[in-house]
Amino acid sequence: MEWKPLPVGIDDFEKIVTGDYFYVDKTLFIKELLDMKGEVNLFTRPRRFGKTLNMGMLRYFFEGNPENVSRIFQGLNIMDAGEKYLDHMGKYPVIMISLKSMKQPSYELAFEMLKKALKGEFQRHWQLVSDSGRLTDADQKRYLRLRDLEGTEADYADALKFLSECLCRCTGRKTVILIDEYDVPLENAYFSGFYDRMTDTIRSLFESALKTNESLEFAVVTGCLRISRESIFTGLNNLKIMSVTSQACGEYFGFTPEEVRRMLDFYGLTEDYETVRQWYEGYQFGNAEVYNPWSVINYVDSCRLNKNSLPKPYWSNASSNNIVRTLVEKADFSVKQEIEDLIEGKTIIKPIHEDITYEDMDSTQDNLWNFLFFTGYLKKIQEHQEEETIYMEMAIPNREVRYIYKNTVLRWFEKKVEQKELSPLYESILCGDTEKMGKILSENLMETISFYDYQESYYRGFLAGMLKNIGNYIVLSNRESGNGRPDILLKYPSVRGKAVILEIKVSKTYQGLEAKCQEALRQIEEQKYEEALRQEGYSQILKYGVAFYRKECMVKK
DSSP states (O other), X not given: OOOXXXXXXXXXXXXXXXXXXXXXXXXXXXXHHHHHTOSEEEEEOOTTSSHHHHHHHHHHHHSSOHHHHHHHHTTSGGGGSOHHXXXXXXXXXXXXXXXXXXXXXSHHHHHHHHHXXXXXHHHHTHHHHHHHTOSOHHHHHHHHHHHTTOOOHHHHHTHHHHHHHHHHHHHSSOEEEEEESTTHHHHHHHHHTOHHHHHHHHHHHHHHHHSSOTXXXXXXXXXXXXBOTTTXXXXXXXXXXXXXXXXXXXXXXXXXXXXXXXXHHHTTOGGGHHHXXXXXXXXXETTEEEBOHHHHXXXXXHHHHXXXXXXXXXXXXXXXXXXXXXXXXXXXXXXXXXXHHHHHXXXXXXXXXXXXXXXXXXXXXXXXXXXHHHTTSSEEEEEEEETTXXXXXXXXXXXXXXXXXXXXXXXXXXXHHHHSOOHHHHHHHHHTOHHHHHHHHHHHHHHOOOOSTTOHHHHHHHHHHHHTTOSSSEEEEOSSSSSSSOSEEEEOSSTTSEEEEEEEEEOSXXXXXXXXXXXXXXXXXXXXXXXXXXXXXXXXXXXXXEEEETTEEEEEO
16 A cells, blocks of 8 residues: 555645645545534533544535545545535535634733734635625725725724625625634633633634524534633533533544554554553543544554664643643542542543533632643543433543643642641751651642552652752662662762761551561661761761652661
8 A cells, every 4th residue: 555644733724635645534524414404503512532633524525626625635534525515515605714823911912812813714714705895895995994904903802793794795605604622711811820711702702603693504513612691602502512421423533443443453553452442541421432633643653763663752842731730739638539540441420511611620629620631631431410410430541641740740749848838857867866757758648649559669769859859968779679779869069068868668457557667677777778878988877768658758877
């Protein structure tokens, strides 16, 4: 078979299908959309799951010269769907606007990006509108103001509706409106502190275009979250919502197992299927089992250059992890335990409700779990209903997302340690106060989140992190145990100062802590860890056996 390049980072539909890139055919989404006959259709999926590419596909199908549309879609599945669907090819004027660039730190800058996004569509349709000669002088002046970024606030409030009316008047056909990543400006505004103002702007733009707009044929809106009707879609009774829990269209966003197998076979990577499954599968959209398409494409592309390429967390670098960070930072003791359970591979059960706003995120921990589920950081295992409430059993989808949790926890812990006053711990270590050492370490363990199932490596990392800012001392942490070096070594730069040996053991019971401390101390003596220090010239050497049992610590010297 002829080799094809992979469309890494390319979401221009025409470029992919006519440029002979490898394309996973999702064109039957058009058929399903037409069969649904929804006037305003909202599809919510996690970031990087093919929403923008599908929106581009819709634009190219419904807009333009039918002959050109046939050329673009030649050989794709929709061309065999029947005349009932092909009759819609090139039949409508299309407005397509993406809000995914509205990530600025202030409302003013974000609004400028909205103006530029709108300008693009007014510019794109100007020739058609101008040639028709059907606009009044007043409408043409307003059109040009919006095209040239000179519109008033009132001009922008219902700019989408105005453009759809202009196109309908000039072509004699109703307009298809496509709005991609509608909730990006809302998420950004929430985390940047101007949520209410941005909500008012988006609501005005959407309401006018999507509610009682006689120039509208139908609309498709995509985003990550379903924002409650009260927040954005007020009074929009014609809204049809397809979320990750809906049965419809599950297979059109993301890759199915069969599609992934075909891709791997095509590139000679059949043996990598299990690796790809562990790292990038695990999502359940309706009845469809789905892989993360962004990560699969990036992984296969990396293997093109190196067949032994290792899997990486591509998605974590391409999407905002603000919501996971918020969960970790605000976690109480029970939530920390739930995060530990999830990272270990266990499940949690939470009530699920889809009508939420970003303002609701912090109001309860349950809302945060909802956000994590709908944004792709948790997957559905099963669901059940108790009276009016639906409960979802959830787990982390795959190794890629588990990496995001682990990385977020590590960064949070490092930040927390930097903010802590740990001089009492440092003093107790240098003065030999083992009781105080054990107490402070136990207190800090209670605040941490473990993701190594309480293995020795976890405690070694924890203790090294706590000692990172000791100041005036060199901290040497031994990543591997059993190689003739102590777990952690503290050395004053001058041999006239102190050196500290810390050997770590893990107990299976609380009662076994003291015995494990003694075992650690024996190992220090038997392995002669202090010998190298004495050869360097150190004479003041403190030796500690540090034993852990879950969130408890005991120290002996």
